[in-house]
Amino acid sequence: MAKIVLVLYDDPMDGYPTSYARDDLPQPERYPDGQTLPTPKAIDFKPGVLLGSVSGELGLRQYLESNGHQLIVTSSKDGASNVLDKELPDAEIVISQPFWPAYMTAERFAKAEKLKMIVTAGIGSDHTDLQAAMEHNVTVAEVTYCNSNAVAEHVVMSILALVRNFIPSHNWITKGGWNIADCVSRSYDLEAMNVGTVAAGRIGLRVLRLLKPFDVKLHYMDRHRLPEAVEKELDLTYHSTLESLTKVSDVVTLNCPLHPETEHMINEKTLKNFKRGAYLVNTARGKLCDRDAIVSALESGQLAGYAGDVWFPQPPANDHPWRTMPYHAMTPHISGTSLSAQARYAAGVREILECYFENRPIRNEYLIVQNGQLAGVGAHSYSKGNATGGSEEAAKFKK
Incomplete structure (x- = not known):
């Protein structure tokens, strides 16, 4: 037994x-x-x-x-x-x-x-x-x-929620308001933006495929480069470094596993290489990001928004700053x-x-x-x- x-x-x-x-x-x-x-x-x-x-x-x-x-x-x-x-x-x-x-x-x-x-x-x-x-x-x-495809769907939803300023707009309605100017003052079109994924495995590649019809410019970095046929099919730009990817991306989505090599890969230093006003989506693992660096980047305007479905540790303390930081679209870990x-x-x-x-x-x-x-898969990914x-x-x- x-x-x-x-x-x-x-x-x-x-x-x-x-x-x-x-x-x-x-x-x-x-x-x-x-x-x-x-x-x-x-x-x-x-x-x-x-x-x-x-x-x-x-x-x-x-x-x-x-x-x-x-x-x-x-x-x-x-x-x-x-x-x-x-x-x-x-x-x-x-x-x-x-x-x-x-x-x-x-x-x-x-x-x-x-x-x-x-x-x-x-x-x-x-x-x-x-x-x-x-x-x-x-x-x-x-x-x-x-649940890879389920997570990829959540990524696309999160990107749109951030770029279109959906959650604050919804909140005005629940408060009884009709505050159009307040809603659209941070709302943009996703079309024509540059979107980059850190890792293009099962989830990252699915995200790229789902985003293709939005007429965005697609970028990716991965230690395992995709086949040339896939790059041509999706018109992908490959990047060998995080700095190269983030310098050109309006939206960055993290889709890589957490292990010692990726822990806190998004930190105060690497965030300086992002375009000012970029959006960051993380449905992978909370510990890919330095907690306080994310808060500071949102407060300074270096990031225009952060959507995270993952935290560290889980569940997070009630006073975790990601619960109350500005311009976020956080959820409990529900995507998968x-x-x-x-x-x-x-x-x-x-x-x-x-x-x-x-x-x-x-x-x-x-x-x-x-x-x-x-x-x-552990030998491939970790x-x-x-x-x-x-x-x-x-x-x-x-x-």
């Missing part, structure tokens, strides 16, 4: 839903690069229901308990006496989501002597100390591509946990668990760490090291 600890975000404040806005859940047949959607042998949930909160349990309880395993589901992951730390010593598998991450630090690895696997229900495994995972020979896996995406990443977690318990290989595209080294430093600050959320 294995003990599995599943860390999920809390249920809605008014209780777990008894009905939903839609009756059906359209899903793609496969991902744009041809990768198939998750293929577990079975699922024990109805696609379209809320699976990512505690009561949803990712639809895993029946499967795990019917096979003799123990499932612990909790949202308690930070601070003194949290449930995760209590259950870690004899846990074999820990599962959490990037939206409410169980920060698996070196200290937690030291407590978890029976730990064999960590699974990200979603994409992005930076909340795990990958160096410690390699040293402890713990497998790290994630459901690659399950739509009900549509949840159905895919819940099925992907089930697939990974089936492979693990049946001693079958886990898909190479799901692997981050295996056999003491970066593996699969670097050795640890990016969890400072995660203990998440305990301040409820203080």
